Amino acid sequence: MEKHDVIIVGAGHNGLTAAFYLARKKLDVLVLERSDVVGGCCVTREIIGGYRFNLGAAFPTTLHPRVVSDMKLKEMGLKFIRSEMMYAVPFPDGTGIRLYTDVGKTCDEIARFSARDAAAYPEFVQLARDFSEIFDLVRLFPPPDLKDMFSLVEDPADLESFKDIMFLSSKDLLDRYFESDKVKAALAIMGQDGYILSPYSPGSPPGLLFHLAGRWATVQGGMGTITQLMARAAEEAGAAIRTGVEVSQIVVENGQAVGVRLADGTVIGARRIASNADPRRTFLNLVGPESLEDKFTAKIRNYKTEATGFKIDLALDEMPEFTAFPGEPIGMFGIGPSLEYLERAYDDFKYGRPSENPYMLGLVSTLQDPSLAPPGKHYLYLWVQCAPYDLKEGDWDQIKDRVADRTIDILAGYVPNLKRAISGRFVQSPLDLERRFNITRGDWGHGAMTFDQMFSFRPNLECSGYRTPVRNLYICGSGTHPGGGVSGVPGHNAAMVILADEGLAEEEK
Numbered sequence: 001m002e003k004h005d006v007i008i009v010g011a012g013h014n015g016l017t018a019a020f021y022l023a024r025k026k027l028d029v030l031v032l033e034r035s036d037v038v039g040g041c042c043v044t045r046e047i048i049g050g051y052r053f054n055l056g057a058a059f060p061t062t063l064h065p066r067v068v069s070d071m072k073l074k075e076m077g078l079k080f081i082r083s084e085m086m087y088a089v090p091f092p093d094g095t096g097i098r099l100y101t102d103v104g105k106t107c108d109e110i111a112r113f114s115a116r117d118a119a120a121y122p123e124f125v126q127l128a129r130d131f132s133e134i135f136d137l138v139r140l141f142p143p144p145d146l147k148d149m150f151s152l153v154e155d156p157a158d159l160e161s162f163k164d165i166m167f168l169s170s171k172d173l174l175d176r177y178f179e180s181d182k183v184k185a186a187l188a189i190m191g192q193d194g195y196i197l198s199p200y201s202p203g204s205p206p207g208l209l210f211h212l213a214g215r216w217a218t219v220q221g222g223m224g225t226i227t228q229l230m231a232r233a234a235e236e237a238g239a240a241i242r243t244g245v246e247v248s249q250i251v252v253e254n255g256q257a258v259g260v261r262l263a264d265g266t267v268i269g270a271r272r273i274a275s276n277a278d279p280r281r282t283f284l285n286l287v288g289p290e291s292l293e294d295k296f297t298a299k300i301r302n303y304k305t306e307a308t309g310f311k312i313d314l315a316l317d318e319m320p321e322f323t324a325f326p327g328e329p330i331g332m333f334g335i336g337p338s339l340e341y342l343e344r345a346y347d348d349f350k351y352g353r354p355s356e357n358p359y360m361l362g363l364v365s366t367l368q369d370p371s372l373a374p375p376g377k378h379y380l381y382l383w384v385q386c387a388p389y390d391l392k393e394g395d396w397d398q399i400k401d402r403v404a405d406r407t408i409d410i411l412a413g414y415v416p417n418l419k420r421a422i423s424g425r426f427v428q429s430p431l432d433l434e435r436r437f438n439i440t441r442g443d444w445g446h447g448a449m450t451f452d453q454m455f456s457f458r459p460n461l462e463c464s465g466y467r468t469p470v471r472n473l474y475i476c477g478s479g480t481h482p483g484g485g486v487s488g489v490p491g492h493n494a495a496m497v498i499l500a501d502e503g504l505a506e507e508e509k
């Protein structure tokens, strides 16, 4: 029987990162990926002739610099494109706000709506930056206990802020700083990106603050460039990667993982297995409850795994023109003109309906990277929020085109030339995302990113340190600390734990 030191189930960016760190220490690593391409949700593909769509992620906001430098991704050609404008939010009355990485410039924008809000903005951005720094401190290590997170904050004033971020809603927090509903909406909209919390939900500020910290960029050639280069780095370090190979079972004998069974029945042995599949898929489908204690299985079943969004990629014949920003090409934008609008969109989601008036994030990707479309054409990426996996009525295959039409109608209210410009579209419902990426219930983060499922509770106390109750089985994907997003950190951290168990622990840098 074929046998390896480590098998990694899944070549998402975290599986590839783990493979790199393990192979670099001369372990014999085999990565098995069911799709015909590596990258999982971080992938760029040609679906409509000449257009290269980011079918999942669009922004490398969370990609860890250590991973980039260790894997030498820049030396291999990875290029970030940064823009001064973070994003723009148009309003139905024809006004709009642009947010810049430059705080002063953003204050000038905000001052058009409220001088008081413009004065408050620098302090709010500082809060966002401080929070992101604390989060960064704990990213590259096994997760801290929640109680330890508080002890990282020394100044009592900072502790108050930290407590507010964890327990207030975005609305409550924004109300403390700002008066204009337009300003509040413009700030809140990014915070709701991909989270199953509304602006009125306690615990919702982290997403908002993280985005405002200003780490905006896109990747030349699309997000798939990252994972293509990661695969190259892993292979050059000595790992083998096989695509188009589905693992149907993680074979467990006497409480210990000993190999994997493929969909065609072949069994491949390994001393250790790391799963890049999400925790529910890993434990409920691949390991199976028969090899787990009932209490653990129940915890995994209770681990919240929910879709939040719906994806539309549009091929355009012309650049979208926003009424709110005449003559100015806009790259990144958000549609969601008030806190109440955002909350009502979430209400539909809560009750099992795709929202009638969804909020959405858009990126005219070709503004910065024309290589993603044929010459003179444009690619518009839309991540439409508040799309529940479970529908009260109907199923996604029946309704997805209607939901996409409605979304485009709403956007056309802000972009009059939109409908004329569309020459093709590719729509992915939460069900499609699940089918394409094998992410349970279409959840991009392999589990909701709410405080009850973060740090040492991700996915639960028993396996948040990347080891699991099954000996020699590890989890290395976004369902572990620090969570979803293209960061490479779960893969890095899991590899460090495996190396420690192999007696090959890396020196702290």
Ligand SMILES: Cc1cc2nc3c(=O)[nH]c(=O)nc-3n(C[C@H](O)[C@H](O)[C@H](O)COP(=O)(O)OP(=O)(O)OC[C@H]3O[C@@H](n4cnc5c(N)ncnc54)[C@H](O)[C@@H]3O)c2cc1C
Pocket: 009, 010, 011, 012, 013, 014, 015, 032, 033, 034, 035, 038, 039, 040, 041, 042, 055, 056, 057, 058, 059, 060, 061, 062, 063, 245, 246, 247, 248, 276, 277, 278, 281, 309, 311, 383, 433, 436, 437, 438, 439, 444, 445, 446, 476, 477, 478, 479, 483, 484, 485, 486, 487
């Ligand atoms: C529409 C969308 C938009 C997003 N936008 C952003 C963004 O802008 N910025 C950002 O940072 N993040 C974004 N994300 C989230 C981010 O893409 C994911 O959290 C991240 O890519 C997950 O990486 P991963 O390696 O942990 O898992 P995945 O990417 O899910 O990879 C897991 C891999 O395992 C494979 N696999 C699963 N089961 C098996 C099996 N049985 N056998 C073999 N292979 C298997 C899958 O095919 C997949 O390739 C977005 C996600 C989506 C879907």
